[in-house]
Amino acid sequence: MAKRKSLDLIVLLMISVFVITASAAVYYSLGMTSTITTAANDVYFVKGPDNETAGVNIFNDNKSATLTLLKAYPNMTMTYDDPIRVRNNGSVPHNVRLRPVSLSGNATYFVFINFTLQAPTKASLNYTAPGGSWNEPSTTDFVQLAAGQEYAIVVQTMANATATSGQIATIEIAVDNEQT
């Protein structure tokens, strides 16, 4: 009788270990499961009033833009007040930040090139070129875009006093979006 009970206990223990281990594994994999659905983007670029001066071209369903006519003059700050805007077309606030992606061009001809998102809390990427080499900024903090609002990205440039005409700097930045 005691032997049968021991045998039962061993069998039950083995089944128990199997069931609990398998359940834990399934629960763990369940925690790793996520369903992702594609959706239209709420945050995108729109042209500002100064878009023609700055040569703004928006494409890829308003998710990419180029500004090809920006000028930097020697010893003079050139400000483009409202060439392009970031719009939050959704019904909830979104957080965005500016992130530097790539930079090329001879730094000796430039003093600075700044991009500032004019949200209630400003986010700026300031590229400076002291001593002939670029000082690349770090990614900004997230700032909030209210629902249904759009904010300008102000661009400021200045070339070195000795800069010759026709020198080019190419900067790529990204606007990262985080839903609140």
Next chain:
Amino acid sequence: MFKLATELLPEFFLFLGIDFFVGLSLLTCVMGHFRRAVPYLYQAAAVFGYVNLWMSRQLLSTFGEYMRFSYCLLYLALALANIVGINVYLAVVKKMWTLGKVFACSVTFPTTLIFAFFFSLYEGEPFYVLTASFLFGAIVLGVGAAFMVMARGR
């Protein structure tokens, strides 16, 4: 809004229920006051819970969170009901009062508290009322068991 990775899934209640059934199966086997088939029945209930968990994972996108929560909670409630049932069976049907009290203090009360604790972690305002009632039930059970043990000791 970003959510914590430690947030409980509804299936956690299923997992907890499986553990309760497994524990019950081993306890009923060790105690020896039950028919031989009883521990195996509880083991079968645990396996059923595992199948349920697996189905839940496979049909995650089909079932809504409310439905998942409902059947997981139902399963856990069944496990708890069985624990209480065993307790009552020992104390009332078998008239083993001491064993019933020990079972209440060492199994029924802790499992109810564990259930109430994890239930309270699950988000949502309507659950606060239920959690409060479960906690209240667990405390009454614990205090009652303590008084019974004390009275017996005098």
